[in-house]
């Protein structure tokens with residue numbers, strides 16, 4: 001067995017965790033799910049879910065990983081040998097595999113846009129023409145698969161050589177750059193004709209929709225997805241963490257940054273959506289690929305440069321998230337089969353890439369059934385919340401309270417007590433209600 005890697009510093013770990021959290025979920029997924037689920041009401045419920053459920057579960061995952069010092073399955077087995085809690089670990093390996101399969105497809109779209117802005121192909125398209133441009137690409141036979149493969153080759157390459165070296169540096173440089181460009185673009189979006197309507201859509205809730213369970217379901221799924229929760233990515237990363245690092249502040253930092261990224265992305269996108277007649281908030285997964293290039297187009301010559309930078313930085317953000325997704329399976333295979341990192345990466349990486357091909361081909365391409373949507377729904381409505389549910393119960397009830405609090409450095413603190421009770425009652429009950437509703441609405445159609 002190879003010795004376990006460790007992050008050099010706490011900052012390195014936080015950067016890696018932020019790198020995992022901030023990705024397509026904040027920009028691509030947040031905007032289209034918010035757009036489909038009514039904007040401001042969704043945003044409010046999403047923020048509630050982040051603080052009532054996401055933050056406590058994130059800290060729970062950090063504690064499990066650091067204490068378990070192993071992959072997601074091994075960590076449960078180390079802390080609670082012979083107990084059924086390990087089901088959450090097995091579910092995590094499965095879920096991270098499923099998510100990465102389509103994540104690579106969307107990231108491939110991002111790479112294609114980056115490339116098209118570099119070559120000039122995506123510049124100078126007539127106004128309101130990006131819907132057609134996008135559809136021609138995703139429905140255009142094999143090219144989405146080729147871009148998915150290119151992206152996945154990058155992910156495999158980095159995981160092949162070891163996660164730590166690959167991400168600490170890139171997150172230090174590229175994450176702040178992405179933040180800067182988003183803030184700048186948000187400023188520009190606020191000057192667009194649709195700015196008022198876009199902001200109202202994002203920030204002025206429709207209280208009658210507050211009781212709509214579909215919005216709650218979408219919000220909780222998004223909360224798990226965006227914080228990389230419920231499938232062991234954060235358990236795996238914190239298993240590479242030394243005993244000294246303080247977990248609660250790390251969890252708070254990750255949640256704050258991740259949420260800010262999503263909100264700023266919303267301020268970039270919704271004013272644009274309401275500026276162009278050809279784009280609607282409920283347009284679905286194509287939203288950023290259609291609305292944002294229209295904005296770059298409006299900017300004139302400089303817009304192409306923005307297009308290049310924006311899609312480059314989003315691709316890097318996606319890369320650091322995809323790495324954490326693949327790392328869940330790789331660290332599991334390494335320990336379970338006693339394989340070295342390279343062999344495990346090749347096996348898991350190739351399998352997940354091939355499994356993603358039907359998703360790539362089902363967006364207007366040759367496969368008529370929306371496979372991507374199916375995999376996304378199964379994970380964000382069922383397996384992610386279920387994983388989070390078990391993790392909350394495990395840390396709340398299954399693991400000795402004194403040990404838990406010691407692991408997080410929260411012994412004898414009010415925060416520690418509140419946290420434990422959130423894990424015991426609020427998070428599991430909230431998740432369970434939504435899971436049950438999801439099952440009921442799937443059955444009754």
Ligand code: PFF
Nearest residue numbers: 021023024025226228233321
């Ligand atoms: N949190 C990532 C995003 O928002 O793009 C996606 C993700 C990464 C989900 C890692 C799950 C995961 F384990």
